[in-house]
Amino acid sequence: MKRGLLLSALVVLGATQFIRPDTSNPPVDHARSLWNDRAVDPKVAGILRRACADCHSHETQWPWYSKISPMSWMLDRHVKDGRAKLNFSDWSGQSPDQLEEIYDSVAKGKMPMQGYLMLHPEARLSKADQDTLQAWADGKLALRSSLDRR
Numbered sequence: 001m002k003r004g005l006l007l008s009a010l011v012v013l014g015a016t017q018f019i020r021p022d023t024s025n026p027p028v029d030h031a032r033s034l035w036n037d038r039a040v041d042p043k044v045a046g047i048l049r050r051a052c053a054d055c056h057s058h059e060t061q062w063p064w065y066s067k068i069s070p071m072s073w074m075l076d077r078h079v080k081d082g083r084a085k086l087n088f089s090d091w092s093g094q095s096p097d098q099l100e101e102i103y104d105s106v107a108k109g110k111m112p113m114q115g116y117l118m119l120h121p122e123a124r125l126s127k128a129d130q131d132t133l134q135a136w137a138d139g140k141l142a143l144r145s146s147l148d149r150r
């Protein structure tokens with residue numbers, strides 16, 4: 001009886017392997033990407049690439065387990081939702097609030113996502129990394145508001 005259950009669970013899990021989300025990365029237009037924006041300090045760009053780019057750009061490095069359901073569905077969702085909110089591959093189209101949101105998400109320790117950090121310890125932000133990102137996001141805000149005042 002128990003064995004029958006296990007077997008059917010395995011069959012279902014096996015069958016779901018054929019339902020794979022499309023994890024091909026969209027093309028990158030380098031002219032629009034943050035990595036090409038000279039106004040962004042290379043140190044900042046480096047941190048964003050290391051800690052955020054998998055979910056917030058078109059340059060996602062999909063790990064081997066992204067091919068296995070149900071992990072594949074979860075990762076696909078995170079990347080789609082992440083790109084929809086903030087996309088460094090479409091930086092020239094950023095919304096005015098995005099730097100503020102970056103500041104908040106880093107200050108509150110919301111990003112990078114906890115589950116991601118468990119599997120990607122290299123993406124962890126040190127205190128110095130956090131300070132660098134916040135100073136950058138903040139500085140940009142100050143610059144923009146001084147422009148707005150004109």
Ligand code: HEC
Pocket residue numbers: 048051052053054055056077078079081082085086098101102103105106110111112113116125
């Ligand atoms: C594992 C994937 C992943 C990584 C890595 C990641 N994010 Fe996110 N991020 C998301 C998802 C998913 C959302 C959308 C969350 C939602 O809709 O609630 C999001 C949303 C955001 C938002 C929008 C504001 C918000 O709270 O919804 C900002 C800003 C953000 N992330 C910044 C960052 C920064 C900065 C990093 C790197 C330090 C980073 N993220 C790393 C997945 C990720």
